[in-house]
Amino acid sequence: MTESKLPPVYDPGAVEDRLYGEWLERGFFRAPGDPAKETFTIVIPPPNVTGSLHMGHALDCTIQDILIRRRRMMGLDTLWLPGTDHAGIATQIKVEEHLAEEGVTRQELGREAFLERVWEWKEEYHGRIVRQLQKLGLSCDWSRERFTMDEGCSRAVREVFVALYERGLIYRGDYITNWCPRCHTALSDIEVEHEEEAGTLYFIAYPVIDGEGAVTVATTRPETMLGDTAVAVHPQDVRYRALVGREVLLPLVGRRLPVVADEYVEPDFGSGAVKITPAHDYNDFLLAGRHGLPSVTVIGSNGRMTPAAGRYAGLEAGEARRRIVEDLRAAGLLLAEQEQSHALGRCQRCRTVIEPLLSKQWFVRMKPLAEPAIARVKSGEIRFVPERFTRVYLNWVENIRDWCISRQIWWGHRIPAWYCACGETVVARLEPESCPSCGGVPVQDPDVLDTWFSSALWPFSTLGWPERTDDLAHYYPTSVLVTGYDIIFFWVARMIFMGLEFMEEVPFRTVYIHGLVRDAQGRKMSKSLGNGIDPLEIIERYGADTLRFTLVTGQAPGNDLRFRQENVENSRNFANKIWNASRFVLMNTALTDVGPPDNKRPLSAADRWILHRYNETVRRVDRLMDDFELGEAARLLYDFLWSDYCDWYVEMAKITLYAPEKEAEKQAARAVLTFVLDGIMRLLHPFMPFITEEIRQKLSARDPAATIVLAPWPMATEAHDFPAEHERMNLVMEVIRAIRALRAEAQLPPGAKLSVILQAPEETGAVLAEGLPLLKRLANVSEAQLVLQLADKPRCCLSAAVGEVELYLLLEGTIDVAQERQRLEKEEQRLEAELARCRGKLQNEVFLAKAPARVVEEEQAKEAEYSLQREKVRARLAAL
RNA sequence: GGGGCUAUAGCUCAGGGGGAGAGCGCUUGACUCACAUUCAAGAGGCCGCUGGUUCGAUCCCAGCUAGCCCCACCA
Numbered sequence: 028m029t030e031s032k033l034p035p036v037y038d039p040g041a042v043e044d045r046l047y048g049e050w051l052e053r054g055f056f057r058a059p060g061d062p063a064k065e066t067f068t069i070v071i072p073p074p075n076v077t078g079s080l081h082m083g084h085a086l087d088c089t090i091q092d093i094l095i096r097r098r099r100m101m102g103l104d105t106l107w108l109p110g111t112d113h114a115g116i117a118t119q120i121k122v123e124e125h126l127a128e129e130g131v132t133r134q135e136l137g138r139e140a141f142l143e144r145v146w147e148w149k150e151e152y153h154g155r156i157v158r159q160l161q162k163l164g165l166s167c168d169w170s171r172e173r174f175t176m177d178e179g180c181s182r183a184v185r186e187v188f189v190a191l192y193e194r195g196l197i198y199r200g201d202y203i204t205n206w207c208p209r210c211h212t213a214l215s216d217i218e219v220e221h222e223e224e225a226g227t228l229y230f231i232a233y234p235v236i237d238g239e240g241a242v243t244v245a246t247t248r249p250e251t252m253l254g255d256t257a258v259a260v261h262p263q264d265v266r267y268r269a270l271v272g273r274e275v276l277l278p279l280v281g282r283r284l285p286v287v288a289d290e291y292v293e294p295d296f297g298s299g300a301v302k303i304t305p306a307h308d309y310n311d312f313l314l315a316g317r318h319g320l321p322s323v324t325v326i327g328s329n330g331r332m333t334p335a336a337g338r339y340a341g342l343e344a345g346e347a348r349r350r351i352v353e354d355l356r357a358a359g360l361l362l363a364e365q366e367q368s369h370a371l372g373r374c375q376r377c378r379t380v381i382e383p384l385l386s387k388q389w390f391v392r393m394k395p396l397a398e399p400a401i402a403r404v405k406s407g408e409i410r411f412v413p414e415r416f417t418r419v420y421l422n423w424v425e426n427i428r429d430w431c432i433s434r435q436i437w438w439g440h441r442i443p444a445w446y447c448a449c450g451e452t453v454v455a456r457l458e459p460e461s462c463p464s465c466g467g468v469p470v471q472d473p474d475v476l477d478t479w480f481s482s483a484l485w486p487f488s489t490l491g492w493p494e495r496t497d498d499l500a501h502y503y504p505t506s507v508l509v510t511g512y513d514i515i516f517f518w519v520a521r522m523i524f525m526g527l528e529f530m531e532e533v534p535f536r537t538v539y540i541h542g543l544v545r546d547a548q549g550r551k552m553s554k555s556l557g558n559g560i561d562p563l564e565i566i567e568r569y570g571a572d573t574l575r576f577t578l579v580t581g582q583a584p585g586n587d588l589r590f591r592q593e594n595v596e597n598s599r600n601f602a603n604k605i606w607n608a609s610r611f612v613l614m615n616t617a618l619t620d621v622g623p624p625d626n627k628r629p630l631s632a633a634d635r636w637i638l639h640r641y642n643e644t645v646r647r648v649d650r651l652m653d654d655f656e657l658g659e660a661a662r663l664l665y666d667f668l669w670s671d672y673c674d675w676y677v678e679m680a681k682i683t684l685y686a687p688e689k690e691a692e693k694q695a696a697r698a699v700l701t702f703v704l705d706g707i708m709r710l711l712h713p714f715m716p717f718i719t720e721e722i723r724q725k726l727s728a729r730d731p732a733a734t735i736v737l738a739p740w741p742m743a744t745e746a747h748d749f750p751a752e753h754e755r756m757n758l759v760m761e762v763i764r765a766i767r768a769l770r771a772e773a774q775l776p777p778g779a780k781l782s783v784i785l786q787a788p789e790e791t792g793a794v795l796a797e798g799l800p801l802l803k804r805l806a807n808v809s810e811a812q813l814v815l816q817l818a819d820k821p822r823c824c825l826s827a828a829v830g831e832v833e834l835y836l837l838l839e840g841t842i843d844v845a846q847e848r849q850r851l852e853k854e855e856q857r858l859e860a861e862l863a864r865c866r867g868k869l870q871n872e873v874f875l876a877k878a879p880a881r882v883v884e885e886e887q888a889k890e891a892e893y894s895l896q897r898e899k900v901r902a903r904l905a906a907l
Numbered sequence: 908g909g910g911g912c913u914a915u916a917g918c919u920c921a922g923g924g925g926g927a928g929a930g931c932g933c934u935u936g937a938c939u940c941a942c943a944u945u946c947a948a949g950a951g952g953c954c955g956c957u958g959g960u961u962c963g964a965u966c967c968c969a970g971c972u973a974g975c976c977c978c979a980c981c982a
Contacts, residue, residue, distance in 0.1 A: 293981045310980045593931050600944045611941035771948035877962040
């Protein structure tokens with residue numbers, strides 16, 4: 028019993044790193060790649076190499092690890108493929124900020140030197156992130172780790188780009204795009220975040236040429252008027268019908284603008300007339316296309332006014348606005364100003380206000396790609412959990428617009444397009460040596476691709492595509508994708524259509540969507556608020572198991588969760604409970620006791636009860652985990668271990684274990700103690716990998732090769748179903764609870780031993796007789812007398828009833844009769860109310876006619892029970 | 908303008924067509940030989956409002972109210 032040296036408080040620090048090292052060394056996480064075996068595959072949502080892991084990663088990865096570890100224990104060929112994302116804009120910003128501290132800009136460094144610095148950064152942060160993931164205990168196959176810009180992924184990106192180009196699904200053209208003047212790049216639609224902000228709507232008079240008066244246009248962006256090339260009105264708007272086809276004069280500039288009619292104009296907004304600026308507004312751009320209008324770019328990519336802005340050239344756009352408003356006012360052309368809130372687009376990465384800008388960009392044509400991506404989800408080939416996210420996904424894909432994929436930054440996959448002075452564009456997998464049409468030397472497009480372009484290929488590029496590797500054949504499609512709802516559009520949707528286009532198969536069968544981790548007040552964790560909690564800090568203080576358990580309990584699929592200190596402590600306490608339950612078992616069993624309980628050793632009622640409860644738990648946990656109800660499963664295990672196993676079974680087992688002799692019974696109890704503990708450790712292992720491994724290794728110290736990582740996932744055995752014994756034990760437990768309650772009621776001194784009389788009919792009495800030792804110990808009763816019938820109710824004692832059992836506490840001192848009377852009366856009232864409810868139902872003929880027979884019978888049984896209980900309470904009242 | 912989520916104990920949240928649950932907090936008692944990061948007992952809820960479906964609704968449906976989120980090109 029050397030194990031008794033285990034310290035009474037679990038210390039994760041002494042365990043976790045050592046075990047993780049062992050697991051890695053022994054290669055437990057390496058996917059076997061056995062073609063004969065069923066697979067279970069997850070590719071990790073690759074964390075950005077921009078910084079460190081946050082709580083969201085911890086949740087996301089914990090969920091994946093739970094799914095993976097369980098399947099591994101089930102014997103599947105399990106692969107969890109880890110990796111990181113180069114995160115183009117985000118990383119570039121970080122490195123630029125870093126350089127700024129040295130007083131250097133990337134332009135000063137030049138492209139090559141800058142990229143060297145980014146790679147250095149990447150190396151450093153990659154290492155940091157991997158260490159953090161390992162701290163969490165994640166069972167990734169590190170031998171297959173990938174990076175979105177490694178050799179293979181880069182090849183996949185080029186292959187996909189060229190193939191899509193050849194299929195006419197990628198094109199280059201001049202369109203309005205979202206331009207971030209700070210990041211100096213175009214962005215896709217979803218990288219722009221819209222916020223309602225207060226603004227001013229300016230009413231400006233555009234004089235009518237060759238006519239009287241002026242047309243009033245309303246705009247929130249007067250600075251763009253310099254680029255106006257028309258004024259539009261609604262075709263049905265009688266106010267302006269006469270003006271259509273005529274011209275107005277653009278103030279401050281003096282350009283002649285045609286008045287056009289277009290359905291796009293809302294007659295009820297503003298003045299009903301819209302200035303049209305094709306170079307700086309998406310809708311105006313579309314309208315200009317319909318009417319063959321020219322465009323004038325007045326705001327440049329640096330956010331300053333272009334030479335086309337005349338005397339405003341060179342001004343920052345905001346400043347230009349102020350000047351223009353002033354000048355209009357001076358000219359008497361500013362007719363009115365009105366408060367108007369409007370949606371302002373901001374850069375997702377740097378919060379700078381987005382400028383819609385006409386520029387030449389690369390796009391992915393989405394409609395043809397979206398179609399199958401819609402169909403395969405609708406057909407159920409891909410299932411979202413929870414199901415409601417299917418709608419979110421479909422809603423987006425069904426309204427998708429072409430995807431702008433070129434970025435004017437340096438860090439990322441260079442676009443595989445080369446331009447020749449002769450005008451030829453070459454899109455190729457490898458750098459062309461010369462221009463195919465003129466023989467000249469083409470120059471590569473300086474731009475890089477949207478980060479999400481490479482992320483979209485992740486489920487197959489990481490498995491070796493475009494090579495037809497064994498891994499690809501074996502592990503694709505993956506089983507589950509686990510991610511937060513915030514990147515369904517960015518990533519999930521794009522993986523689906525890329526997977527369908529290039530693998531002709533869905534990338535995953537199930538998408539499990541979880542919520543966001545918020546702070547204790549429910550706010551999003553963010554750097555600016557400074558309310559982020561570092562997962563590493565929690566791990567340092569409480570251990571990875573505790574953090575994992577905290578994250579996975581107390582939250583339902585798809586719902587956000589609040590991260591609260593109290594919950595962490597509760598999980599820590601649970602880990603400690605596990606530890607001490609194990610200490611107890613190790614102190615009281617020998618290694619020879621390990622092994623399933625069998626007929627050779629006589630199982631006690633308590634043994635059978637816990638085995639039955641264990642079986643129930645195994646079945647329910649299994650079903651919950653199949654349904655991705657991980658929080659529920661964890662809660663169930665928590666309750667079983669803490670309440671059933673520790674509070675009840677261990678206490679019951681002590682009676683046998685500490686009794687003199689009874690060797691056979693002791694053997695049985697020890698076998699059950701270890702069997703159930705071992706099973707519960709295995710069920711808990713996906714949630715809390717470290718402590719469960721530590722304990723299992725101690726439980727099976729004879730076998731140095733033992734590891735819980737590859738231990739079989741528990742299954743319920745019918746041989747351990749004992750429904751009748753389970754019922755009987757429940758009765759004994761109820762009686763114990765009742766006695767404890769009476770003790771507390773009477774505020775008996777702690778050590779006071781009790782005498783009780785238990786009255787019960789023969790059969791029930793037999794159950795109690797069997798349970799008497801338990802009852803004496805667990806209810807702290809010294810004398811228990813079992814009777815069939817009491818001639819007279821004992822006087823002046825506390826009493827209670829449990830089913831057919833009536834019990835009386837024989838107290839040596841006096842009891843507070845008034846207080847006891849009050850308690851019994853309250854009980855009588857409660858029964859009265861229940862009875863009334865039952866009878867109400869049973870007297871309702873419609874209920875009797877329509878409710879299922881089972882329900883009616885239940886109700887009748889209840890009525891009888893309540894009625895009986897009430898009589899007993901009355902009798903005890905009378906006896907007081 | 909569309910779409911979604913949430914409303915349950917003081918707090919944070921599970922649950923689910925037939926007698927309301929957990930953790931924390933609170934009250935009372937106990938340092939009982941695995942654990943005071945513990946044990947035992949308890950108080951505390953018209954399950955947001957109004958209708959409908961049903962024999963029966965906290966649960967299903969509709970509407971409302973309140974809060975949160977996502978999407979969208981009314982300048």
